[in-house]
Amino acid sequence: MSWEAVIGLEVHVRLATASKLFSGAASSYGAPPNATACAVDMGLPGVLPVPNREAIAMAIRFGLALGARIDRQSVFARKHYFYPDLPKGYQISQYEQPIVADGVLLIEGDQGERPITVVRAHLEEDAGKSLHEGLGGASGVDLNRAGTPLLEVVSGPEMHSAAEAGHYLRKLHTLVRWLGICDGNMQEGSFRCDANVSVRRVGATVLGTRSEIKNLNSFRFVEKAIAYEIERQIAVLESGGRVEQETRLFDPARGETRRMRGKEEAMDYRYFPDPDLLPVVIDEAWIEAIRETMPELPDARRARLEASYGLPRAQAALLTSDKDLADYFEAVLAVQPAVPPALAANWVTGEVLALHRGQGAPLVAPARLATLLARLEQGVISRLAAKEILEVLWQQCQQGEPPEDCDTLIDRLGLRQVRDDAVLHELVEAIITANPQQVAEYRQGKDRLLGYFVGQAMKRSAGRGDPKRLGELFAARLAAAPAGE
Amino acid sequence: MTDWRSVTELSRALASGSCSSMELTRHFLERSARFAGRLNAWITVDEAGALAAAQAADRRRAHGEVLGPLDGIPLAHKDIFCTKGLLTTCGSRMLANFKAPYDATVVARLAAQGMVLLGKTNMDEFAMGSSNETSYFGPVRNPWDEGRVPGGSSGGSAAVVAAGLAPVATGTDTGGSVRQPAALCGISGLKPTYGRVSRYGMIAFASSLDQAGIMARSAADIALLLQVIAGLDERDATSATAAVPDYMAHLEHPLAGLRVGVVDEFFGPGMDGRVAAVVEQATAILGNLGLRCTSAHLRELHLALPTYYILAPAEASSNLARYDGVRYGYRCAEAHSLYELYARSRSEGFGPEVKRRILIGTYVLSRGYYDAFYLQAQRARHLIAADFHHAFEQADILLGPTAPETAFALGAKTADPLAMYQSDINTIPVNLAGLPAISIPCGEVDGLPVGLQLIGRPFSEELLLAVAHRFQQATDYHRRLPEAFS
Amino acid sequence: MDEQQWGHVAQLARLFFTAEEQAAYATQVSRIVAFVGVLANAPCPPTPMAHPFESAVRLRDDLVIEGDDREALLANAPALHDGLFLVPMVLDAP
Incomplete structure (x- = not known):
């Protein structure tokens, strides 16, 4: 049944x-x-x-x-x-x-x-x-x-x-x-919920007798209480009993609903x-005046974020679960139109939200995040460095200190990515010299060691090397004749 | 002193310096003390507060800072108006110890004009009564005959003014509670249009019918005080935005040609023929003043009492639900459960008439009876209001006796609520329609005063006051004092 | 109003009546109910009239204008503890 x-x-x-x-x-x-x-x-x-x-x-x-x-x-x-x-x-x-x-x-x-x-x-x-x-x-x-x-x-x-x-x-x-x-x-208690729950045979058109569950003050409780109540009512009906019209209280400690009063006491x-x-x-x-001040609503905004920025639906939904978050995302793009929307969306729903959830408001100013993402996109800093900078900005924001300019911070922390080939060549040579065994294996066809070399170089440069360029340099250097080895 | 009866005259005396506010205040306090035991008209006399206020008024006058024509004039408030720091009992054991933490708007506005509060007057419990016999503090006696009732529910206010214990008093009128006691005590009493005066701080009986009024020696006195209390109050969402005219200026407006409709149905079966005769004489006087008196009809008048005795108790049962012994008011000793706390506090704190009306009001609102009683009464109310509307197509003012008889003996009707309810048969329809009406003394039957009721269109108080004023210029009924107090 | 209705209404109104009081009231209340009952047959217009003047309610701006008179507001309380009004233990929700 x-x-x-x-x-x-x-x-x-x-x-x-x-x-x-x-x-x-x-x-x-x-x-x-x-x-x-x-x-x-x-x-x-x-x-x-x-x-x-x-x-x-x-x-x-x-x-x-x-x-x-x-x-x-x-x-x-x-x-x-x-x-x-x-x-x-x-x-x-x-x-x-x-x-x-x-x-x-x-x-x-x-x-x-x-x-x-x-x-x-x-x-x-x-x-x-x-x-x-x-x-x-x-x-x-x-x-x-x-x-x-x-x-x-x-x-x-x-x-x-x-x-x-x-x-x-x-x-x-x-x-x-x-x-x-x-x-x-x-x-x-700013948002409180009572649930009316009944069950009926699939296909039935008449509603079953309902119970009203009170005292549901979190999303989780609402779901747990309703799930419990559905199971309870089905069990009552399947054992040949009748569901009574009554008011029930949810007891979060026991995950159960229990009877508070019946209909006769209505x-x-x-x-x-x-x-x-x-x-x-x-x-x-009056209605028209209010209509004019209505913001773009969550569903419409989600659809627009999907359409205008090519974001996946789930990510657009997450961004529009909160107006401040959606505004924040679009503010970042407004400051730095060069930042790809997908990158901004990933950072806002990823790193920013993670920090935010851990600590609460306020967020790093969107203009700073925009600059940060622009530098990341331009290759001025690495992803790792960007994360580090975001955390510093967040700390300053939390402590109410005036946040530093993003570029100043990159230099102060020495996180500007090294893009000078001469310097990177030196780094490549040093790694090759230090890892003869791996170099040999690579040359014998173990291609995936390229990532290992880049990783070593990044480590040695304290994250400042441009990993993309390093990869190219390693590949070229190791493909060439083993000069001077 | 006895010459200075009206507020108008007292104000003139203060202005000329022929007496001080202190002297006036002492005069009324002394009279109040002297007659206290006989009339039982006061619940609270605030001697210290009154003398301090009078002193302050005299000081203002000495410094040329007079607040207006009412500065330094003593007055009495019905004990239904909240007065900060003073007892406000509403005539009930329920509030016998209640000190309001705030002033009613009416109280605050009169105080701001420098009026000196002598005290709070006795009244029917929660304004439910027509004889002042339901008060927890005992009945008030009529100054014209101490074996008779002063009318109610503002019986204490009517008695203090009639006996010269205060020159003027406030009252409230839900079904006639200003006009009927004014009639029975031989003074003037105005119930303004619903919404004309703020109800804030006036303890609610039936919210869609309640209105604050003034009880005074003359229409001119009423005009002086109405000027102050009328008008918009942000704290009462039902208070009217209509502009407040200059009532004093309107007193002298020409009245010739004004159409007065003498309402046939106001002279119904319960009417004392002698009262009717006095009112007919008064009508003739108005005719002599140039008003055109014709016959008028309110054909649905017979529905007014049943309608009122559904709507008023229904609203009262709701308004009085707040008296539960928790935040203020009477609380029974040693309640063991919440239900017991409520039921015993309420049963011990309210008197029989109040309990009876709460019971009826609860019944007519309860499931299964709401449509038949409450909703039907609201429909009937429409009919009655429409009736007045039609009558005002033919007349500018409607007229009739305020009450069907003169003051009756104490105890005469206490056992028969329906007989008591009949006392308000001519006043109740006015509240249902929300109209302004005034009662003025217009003669006597066996030495007891008779009241003439004039009813106007919404917000036409100035017209009612002008007619009443002209009548009082032509007559001296309003100047008569009960012998025992003159 | 029969016995059962009386009980229901008295309970709704939170009023106790002794048997004597009830006996004394019953006749009066029945007469009053019969008296107002005549309205049932009155030919009335369909629209109820809730108020003397059917206009719109006046609204208030959203401003905080109250505060700071807690002591005066609590001064009439028959039973108070740390600013709370005391009542016998409440066992049930409303």
Whole structure:
């Protein structure tokens, strides 16, 4: 019997505004408890919400990026439940009229690229946090996060594997950072995911009973939890049981999901339009103004990098996984058009990214990398030397020192490649003299020893010899009569 | 002192130097102390704060730095407005110890004009009531007859002004809470257009209906204070951007030919015929002033009470969800679970009327009932608003009695909520439509004041005030004081 | 409102009622519910009216204007520890 999994994701994207969704308190992370919660966030008597224009603009930006419908009128509604981290006893959210509807995100599916529907994206305020440690059996409530703007992005139930879900999530993660509407920090909860998972017989058209998995704060957890949940549900069904509609929590330590509450405990949220807030009206001019500031989007940019620079798709995809990286790559080429795009792409996705991943921001200025790659391309320095210089530049960059000019650095470190044939001849002669055994073997037809000779020469020259020229010189010298030997 | 009844007159006295703000403030504080036990109109009297503010006002005057016509004039705030550092109880045990960390916009704006805050007035708990008997701090008594109610929910504000314990007070009006007590206490009370005055810092009852108002001796006094509190507030997203006219200047505008629609349905079955007769006389006076009085209709008026008693409790049930004993307010002793903390704090902290309305409001919003009750009430609200709209095609102002009867005896209606709700039958439709309305004294029945309600189109406060002012120039009902306090 | 509805609604509203209170309230609440129930048969227009004036909400610029009054904001808290509001142990997620 074969089964098909059906997965839908609800992602909470924390919008990168300066202030909160309905108050002028700072929307920041890491302050002492209740230091960035103002009277509005605390739900004091008499306070009123006033919506943040920028949060709405960010939602529009997101909708435009998905080719979604931006509703001209959207309504904030109150969603009621009692919980200590929800100070007003209700959350201001959007219910019947969300701001964004019917968008599409292209993902790399199990059977190639395909569109996933973003059914809706709505604005809502985040809740605070309850802490349970070291309070003598009580819980403590910190409302700093209360009121932070969230965009809840709801996909259709259209993914069929943990890998697809992971891909959707990464694409979404890239997009929201690309648009500058979210910092994407999953540890700090800026990008949180709940997954709805069900399974059905292959070919069935009706959806199976789903469970909702909460507390998924990394890509890996999402994939592990979904994979686990699919297996669990199949096992239940194959043993003749029934999957229950329930909410489950993922336990990262055990790699399992476990039951949190069932459907019978489902809430009666008593949604109704917030009487403190008239409808949000978005006119065409506002949308057009935002459309004009939209950057080239990741998919379009990837296609362009492939087409204009002849980059392989995987490399173009990697470069466009982050807008800063893509910008960086193109900035390098802009400074030194003579640098071959493939070389620049290899270095950016290779050496630069490796250094960057190890240490974090900032990157070596693109102009310096461009000069470095130009020198490499011109044969002024070797690949090895280029790597060494990049590391020095990176260190200076990390320590906030003024970075040295690339050419100055080449000379200071003595890394300028030796291209004077007279000097190289001397080197060739010295290596030949020192390795009679290998010379003899070479002459007897062991051609691959040429690389050995070049390597020895490079070593002796501390990497400064031009390996290409050295190879030519060795070949010519050893092909000629063994003069004076 | 007793001659200086109106703010206008007090302001003139301060300007001429015939008295100081300190003298005025002491005068009202002394009267408040003297009558405190009889009326129970204050929840908090801030003697020290008032004297300090008065002293500051006198100093400004001595230095020629007067802030305006209200500088140094004492006032009272309904205890629903947040006042920084003072108790703000909303008439509830829930907030009996609550000191607001900020000032309501109305409070801040009046303070910025140099007004001297005497204290906070008693009110129905969370403004839910029409008789001031639901207050946790006990009922307020009507200065005209201490065995009767002052009306509600702004009963304390109405009583302090009527008894001369304060020259002017703020109130709030969700279904008549400014106009009905003003009528029952023989003073003037304005409920502005929804959005005209900021609701920031005014503890919410029903957000789409609540509006701050002024309760005073005269329409001219209301104009002076409305000038200060009206206008856009960045902290209230529903506050209106419409320009604020010069209300004082408009008081003298010519009124001849103005069409006044006397609404038939305002004289419904529950109406005391004697009250109706007084209002008819008042209508005749307006006719003598050159206004054209004709008959008008609000045919859907009978839907207003049921509509209101769905919408207001629904919004209230939501607005009052924040009182959970966690961040402020009453907290029950020794709760063993979160649920118990919530349920016991709320059950012990709220009084019966509040609990009843939360229950009804929760019910009409709950799954399976939302469409039949809440949504249907919103549709009915449309009907009522349209009704007013049509009536205003034939008339510039609508008129009727503010309340169906004069002040009733304490306890007369406490056992029968529906009878109590009827007290607001003529005021509630105005809130549903968001319109401005004023109640002014227009006569007496058995020594108890009768209120005349004038209703205007949105943002036509200046017209209402001008009509009321002209009426008060032609009559002296607003100058009468209850004997026991004169 | 029957017994079961009463229980559900009271629980949603986080209100306790003693049997006596419930008995006293039940008649009143039923009368009120019946009173407002007349609306069900009223011929109403299809569009609900959520607000007196159906215009657009006014928006705010994204500026940080609050801060620095933590002490005053926490001063009314019935139970506080290191700036945290204390509640009985929260066992479940919302």
